[in-house]
Amino acid sequence: MSTAPAVPSTALVTGASSGLGTEFAAQLAARGHDLVLVARSRDRLEEVAAELARVHGVKTHVVVQDLARPDAGRQVARELADRGIRVDLLVNNAGFGTGGRFEEIGPERDHDLLMVNVVALVDLTHALLPGMLERGTGAVLNVGSTAGYQPSPYLSVYSASKTFVLNFSMALREEVRGRGVRVTALCPGPVETRFFEVLGTRDAAVAGSFTTPEPVVRAALAALDRNRAYVTPGLGNALMAHLTPRRPRTLVARVGERICRKVLKTAPRPAAPAPQSLTG
Numbered sequence: 001m002s003t004a005p006a007v008p009s010t011a012l013v014t015g016a017s018s019g020l021g022t023e024f025a026a027q028l029a030a031r032g033h034d035l036v037l038v039a040r041s042r043d044r045l046e047e048v049a050a051e052l053a054r055v056h057g058v059k060t061h062v063v064v065q066d067l068a069r070p071d072a073g074r075q076v077a078r079e080l081a082d083r084g085i086r087v088d089l090l091v092n093n094a095g096f097g098t099g100g101r102f103e104e105i106g107p108e109r110d111h112d113l114l115m116v117n118v119v120a121l122v123d124l125t126h127a128l129l130p131g132m133l134e135r136g137t138g139a140v141l142n143v144g145s146t147a148g149y150q151p152s153p154y155l156s157v158y159s160a161s162k163t164f165v166l167n168f169s170m171a172l173r174e175e176v177r178g179r180g181v182r183v184t185a186l187c188p189g190p191v192e193t194r195f196f197e198v199l200g201t202r203d204a205a206v207a208g209s210f211t212t213p214e215p216v217v218r219a220a221l222a223a224l225d226r227n228r229a230y231v232t233p234g235l236g237n238a239l240m241a242h243l244t245p246r247r248p249r250t251l252v253a254r255v256g257e258r259i260c261r262k263v264l265k266t267a268p269r270p271a272a273p274a275p276q277s278l279t280g
């Protein structure tokens, strides 16, 4: 199944207000997909939606949603049902990272990270996969990271969230094999987007060289067309992903600590706690 639709079909892209998500929306619109664009930034989503509708003549829908909210997946599903929108391709792309020493990262930041990178991704898949299976056609594309191939100290929660994305995608893919629905994971190395600005340091790009969203998204859609389990765009990133030893696990984590130590150079530090009153 190519994702290029013979008749208009609808792709839902989370995190479509920026970076890889905006590029997914653009390349899917160029293939003729109608779009549902999801993120928090209404103005930006409406801008992207209007531009893609104008250039490609596709239908675009904007759903403003904070995916860190516990009921986010259900809210999006309700919105789709209310508007009578059927989704044929789900691109779970929204996400962000945290970096630095675990104890110095705000707990609410890591909580939100897991809600967006993991929980919302699973909830949206729960909401949309059954319809695809019923129709015997559809696809789910989940955005992981090269950071998910191994434990990455000082990016510990982020990298673990991306390990989840890869393992979940591969397991689900086997469950639905032969039922007309594809599942592919995209695991990119560093890409020039707002990601590192949001995280607070470019030193979180611990390995590989920066690329732009265009070739990464092109490689992801090609992998989906070819029904690949996962893809890591860029030869250097792919070699690293495939040749890095996975065992012994303790040694891999120890070496990971050395490699990822550079994150600490510039990772955002927590604000100093307010001094306790000396006067009582």
Ligand SMILES: NC(=O)C1=CN([C@@H]2O[C@H](COP(=O)(O)OP(=O)(O)OC[C@H]3O[C@@H](n4cnc5c(N)ncnc54)[C@H](OP(=O)(O)O)[C@@H]3O)[C@@H](O)[C@H]2O)C=CC1
Pocket (backbone or CB within 6 Å): 014, 015, 016, 017, 018, 019, 020, 021, 038, 039, 040, 041, 065, 066, 067, 068, 093, 094, 095, 096, 097, 116, 143, 144, 145, 146, 187, 188, 189, 190, 191, 192, 193, 194, 195, 196, 198
């Ligand atoms: N850039 C990189 O080097 C790499 C990125 N990735 C992954 O790619 C994906 C896209 O990131 P990228 O494009 O790089 O980064 P950007 O920061 O440019 O985009 C992140 C997107 O996620 C959305 N998002 C973040 N938090 C929320 C939230 N609480 N609710 C709804 N949407 C949210 C943002 O929208 P808004 O703020 O409007 O809500 C934005 O559209 C992420 O999953 C990231 O982990 C993977 C490997 C490498």
Ligand SMILES: CC(=O)[C@H](N)C(=O)O
Pocket (backbone or CB within 6 Å): 097, 144, 145, 146, 147, 187, 188, 189, 190, 191, 195, 204, 205, 206, 207, 208
């Ligand atoms: C931030 C990422 O997820 C990326 N894989 C990287 O290598 O920097």
